[in-house]
Amino acid sequence: xxKGLLWATAEDLARNRGRVLSLYRQILRSLNSPKLxxxxxxxxxxxxxxxxxxxxxxxxESLHNIEDLIDTGEYALSLLRKGEIPKYIQ
Numbered sequence: 001x002x003k004g005l006l007w008a009t010a011e012d013l014a015r016n017r018g019r020v021l022s023l024y025r026q027i028l029r030s031l032n033s034p035k036l037x038x039x040x041x042x043x044x045x046x047x048x049x050x051x052x053x054x055x056x057x058x059x060x061e062s063l064h065n066i067e068d069l070i071d072t073g074e075y076a077l078s079l080l081r082k083g084e085i086p087k088y089i090q
Contacts, residue, residue, distance in 0.1 A: 008061050016066060023073045024054050027080065035083030046085075 031046050038046065057069045076086040 006063060008063050008066060012063060012066075016070070019070065020054070020057075020073075023070065023077065024050075027073065027077055030077060030080035033080065033083065036080070036085060038085075 027050050028047055031043055031050065036043075057066075060066050060069060079086045
C-alpha cells in the first residue's frame with residue numbers, strides 16, 4: 001500500500017472518501033436543526049456555502065491540508081450540534 005508522504009495518492013484520496021462524504025452529509029443535516037436561529041433563506045445560503053467549501057476542498061492534494069480540512073469540518077459539526085454557527089460559515 002503506497003502512501004504519499006506529502007501529496008495525496010489515489011489510495012489516500014480513496015481512503016478519505018467515505019469520511020468526507022459522511023462529514024458533508026452530517027453538516028448539511030445539522031444546518032436543518034431547529035436549534036439554529038436561522039430562517040429558511042439563511043439555511044439555504046449556509047448549505048450553499050458548505051457545498052462550496054467542500055468543492056474547493058476536493059481540489060486539495062496536500063495530505064496535511066486534507067487532514068486539517070477534515071479536522072475543521074468535524075469541529076464545525078460539533079458546534080452545529082450545540083446550536084452554534086461556526087465563524088467561517090457565519
